[in-house]
Amino acid sequence: MTLSATFNAIKSSNVISWKSTGRLQQTLAGFIEKTGKTLHSGNVSTVRLCPEFAGKGRYFEFRSRLIPASIDFAKESPLCTTLFKDGVQIRTVEHLLSALEATGVDNCKIEIHNMVADDQDVEAEVPIFDGSASAWAEAIEQVGLKEALDCHGNNAEKVAPFLNQPIYVQREDSFVAAFPSQKVQISYGIDFPQIPAIGCQWFSTTPLEGTCYAMHIASSRTFCIYEEVERMCNAGLIKGGSLDNAIVCSASEGWLNPPLRFPDEPCRHKLLDFVGDLSLFARNGSQGLPVAHMVAFKACVFAFSIFPMMYNLYSRKLLIVDH
Secondary structure (H helix, E strand, C coil), X not given: CCHHHHHHHHCCCCCEEEEXXXXXXXXXXXXXXXXXXXXXXXXXXXXXXXXXXXXXXXXXXXXXXXXXXXXXXXXXXXXXXXXXXXXXXXXXXXXXXHHHHHHCCCEEEEEEEECCCCCCCCEEECCCCCCCCHHHHHHHHHHCEEECECCCCCECEEEXXXXXXXXXXXXXXXXXXXXXXXXXXXXXXXXXXXXXXXXXXXXXXCCCCXXXXXXXXXXXXXXXXXXXXXXXXXXXXXXXXXXXXXXXXXXXXXXXXXXXXXXXXXXXXXXXXXXXXXXXXXXXXXCCCCEEEEEEECCCCHHHHCHHHXXXXXXXXXXXXXX
16 A cells, blocks of 8 residues: 555544644745755755745745655655655755744745756755754744735634544654643653763653744754764765764764763754654644654654554554644
């Protein structure tokens, strides 16, 4: 069964209920344009965020082709989240989408351009900046939000998936569990026993609203293990990686470019990525994050690797799904 068919089958499940958040859909109050180096290709790209009509949701535009920021087009890829449609792919979307979801930008056209133009380009990548979502969160705060109206000038209700019963999904030692709640809350854990400076860390948000994301999550940076850098380079990855856009930790020497912004910055960054991945469950200006208390352990990109299991999980009614 295809992923889309699976979701269509799951939508009737009583595990979740789509309810009003009591808020209206929003969009940007102005335009945002930022240019920077990309992490994996090492190229330079420009991203322009544009206000959009209510009900349009979030989507990318590259070379006049549209790719919705949707789980339907998520592609498993190493070390980043990638969207793929009609032969075109957009890589490393998780930091930008995390900031858009957390700050309430429900509808947005995301134009992306490679600075070195090539008529044969079928791939673009979102800039990495300092390895966090701060550049996006700060730009969104500066330009502000406004009520999104549809093409007829009408506003639109913002809905979200409310969890009705506990769920649990596991693969090897990674898991995601979720429990009914009146607010979005995330508890996230990582474990790097071979890297003493990181070790086992947990971070739990207060309800993910207001200033929580900006103050405690957005500025946490991508991290990597020094002993794995050569392998990643040999695989054609992190061509644009540097000490300016990631924090690097060695098993024997500890952090190579301190100071950290938080003692548990690696864990907070994984939570940031997790929000970006969950944002892909949004549809037509709805909220992607389930209204639930989610507890996740070593779960980043885990969501994309368990797609083949989804139908079986549906048959046991153990899955959060989109609208």
